[in-house]
Amino acid sequence: MRGSFIVIFVFVLISGFAQDIDSVFLNKKSEIFLLKNDDDKVNALIKAGDEFIDQDGIKAEYFYNEASLLIEDKNSSNQARILHQKGRIYRARGDYSSALDAFLESEMIYKNNNDVERIAAVMVDIGIQYRYLRKPEKAISIFNKTIEFAKRNNDSANMGRSHNMLGGVYRVLRKYDSSFYFYNKAQSIFRYSKDSIKLNEVQSNMAMLYGRQKRYDKALEIHLGTLEFFKKLQNVNNVVTGYSNISFEYRMLGDYNNALKYADSSLQLAKENGLKRDVTNAYRSKSRIYKDLKNYQEAFKNHTFYKRYSDSNLIVKKEKEIRDIELRNQLEKEKQELQIVSEKKEIRANLYATLSIVILCFSIITALLIRRNYKERSQRIEDSLEKETLKKEILTQKIKASETELKNLIADNSMRLEFITRLTQQIKEDKDSAEDRNVKNYANRLLLKLQQQIVTENKLSLLQDKITEVNKNFDQNISNKFPNLTKTEREICSLLRLNLSIKEIASIRNSSTDSVKAVRYRIRKKMEVPKSQELEKYIQTL
Structure with a gap:
């Protein structure tokens, strides 16, 4: 009875997701179909694909494929963006060779277009791809290179992603101290940039690390919180991963009913969205839960499904295919480099020829200019001598004018002196005839001031x-x-x-x-x- 309830619960949840996504998908298609300009259609299709990539990979791929058909320049940034996003979709489906091929081709176009931010983003995805291909050393090398590249370009988003992924690699390698270090660095970066989605992804990864350390209660608390966050966003990939992680923690705590419930939720949602890797993990989780419950029949049945979906044998078979992709990518890079060298040689030869012509022309022009400058310089010297003579004459006239002005000042001063002397004599005569003491005192003070002025005027004369x-x-x-x-x-x-x-x-x-x-x-x-x-x-x- 409880099992039936769980299946119904998961079916209702998936149906709700699907109906909402289908409705939005049809509306988007209608809106884009009405656009007249191809460039506008391409941009709208890529934007629509980006909106669906975390909810429904099939619908996202539809938009990317439609956009790719309209793009004439297959080396454009838009084409690289489409390849990059399709690589993420292929990886979610477990098609690792196609994913790596798309990522490497995308990286090459980004580099040719010098699209710095997206170069770092695709480098992170290439590192993730090698992690899934069980090549941790290569993944670590790529993530470290990405961190250095992102630092030089002030790209905090991809720096944070690289730290988060390094934490995951070291967790798988059971180097827990290193894992905690890189997760904490990633958390700091995403807190500072206020990127709540990436921050919740890091917290979910840290919870998995707590689970590996047998701190199941703490891990479960974090997983339940991040699951609710991603449910609100309808982020299918992270919801599927969240169900799987919670199932693991419940199993470790011995709560097998809840463990099965969340494993079934993960399985149904992963199947609905073609997430092969998550379907594989879900069957393996269910097999282990039934084994713990000593229900060996169900354990064997789910283990059979796990083996059918498992990539363990597929990865070995695809090693040659992966090497071929890497070799093809390397040859393409070398071909481009040789083409660049050839173009540089041709440019250099043309440049030398052009320079020879320019130098010859320059020599002729220089000789003509030197001759003309010699004539102009001789003329300037003559003009300068004339100007200096004129300046001296003007200066002499200014000096004479200053002397005349000074003489006038002295003459004015002499006239003032004569006037003050007469005024002093008149005041003395009037003072002697005056009888009022106040008048005499005032006259004495006035005479004293006039006497001082006479001394000054005499000095000035x-x-x-x-x-x-x-x-x-x-x-x-x-x-x-x-x-x-x-x-x-x-x-x-x-x-x-x-x-x-x-x-x-x-x-x-x-x-x-x-x-x-x-x-x-x-x-x-x-x-x-x-x-x-x-x-x-x-x-x-x-």
């Missing part, structure tokens, strides 16, 4: 000869040394060179002391005079 003497050629020298100085800044430099105060310079230029201070600051900055050095002393050294 003596500047003409001194400026002419001291600043001879100074303006020209300072212009050459500091070409970014303005005319006003050069004039202030001339006055600072005479060690005049800011107030005196302001009086000469009839401007405010703040204005002179601002100009003085700009001069210091342009001349790059440090704050620790007096600007006047620096200017006097020029």
Whole structure:
């Protein structure tokens, strides 16, 4: 009675999967059929195949085959993608020679197109294929190469896949410490990239490792959790594997009823989807469970089915076929390499001929250019001499204009001195006649200020000869040394060179002391005079 219930349960589950998948499949076909452009159809067909590959390999292969018929360039990235995915389908069916052939051909096209990310992806699948062909050393070598390749190209996804697969190889080899190490590395990578599907796959693999260490309760807990995750995604391949793993753990715990239930679930779903390798595993699991139950008749019956589906003899028979595929792939690579070398030689010969012509033309052009440049250089020298003469004349005129401006300033100063002297005399006379003490005090203060101004003006009136003497050629020298100085800044430099105060310079230029201070600051900055050095002393050294 319990056995009937299990069969009904599995049938209902499979029917639910099948109805949903069939409905989506028909809708996809209708949508793609309506597309007019072949390129759009190819892309849509490949996308549809990718969506079905984990649910129904037969339907996925239909879409890939339809896309392949529309592709004209059989060395395109799309063709390589189709071969890659079909290799995965062949592997799930247990057709390992066809799978390896598809993977190797896909890898060659990816490399020719320099499709870096997909090169790494197909390398992982080739490594998995050698693992299934029971060649662990070759699989380990390929996974390690893939990790190095993925590192160089910042490809975390395929780096994580390679670590996960290495964990599986070392688990089969019973090197459990190494297996845990690579599984943990894979988990870290997929947690960081937030890839929940790959993370659950790694956790399922780690659970199998716990089972090999006889930690069955822990393994069962993880398997039940990952099974629910993959059921929600309708990921058939991982659901089938999950049923098989749970059956094993229940068997090890002595719960044979549950062990049989999950083995039957795995078997029915694997048969429905043509997963030959999983069908084989399911029959072997059932045979062992019945043997533990001492039901030798059922054990023998399931063992017979296991032998019928088993790849153990098939792998030996196909060794030559696999070697032929590898040899054909190697010959194709060498043929391509020879073709590349031949093309390079032809290109090199053409390049040498072209270079010879170019060098001859270049020599003729160079001779003509040298002759023309000689004439142009002679003309430029003549033009330069004329420009220098013109510059000197302009500079002389500027100096004369500066001297005229300075003379005008001195003349203005003399007039101010005369006016201040007369004003002082007038204030003295008015003060003497005034009777109010406040007026007299104010007049005294005013006279004191005027006297100070007279001293300054007298001092400035003596500047003409001194400026002419001291600043001879100074303006020209300072212009050459500091070409970014303005005319006003050069004039202030001339006055600072005479060690005049800011107030005196302001009086000469009839401007405010703040204005002179601002100009003085700009001069210091342009001349790059440090704050620790007096600007006047620096200017006097020029």
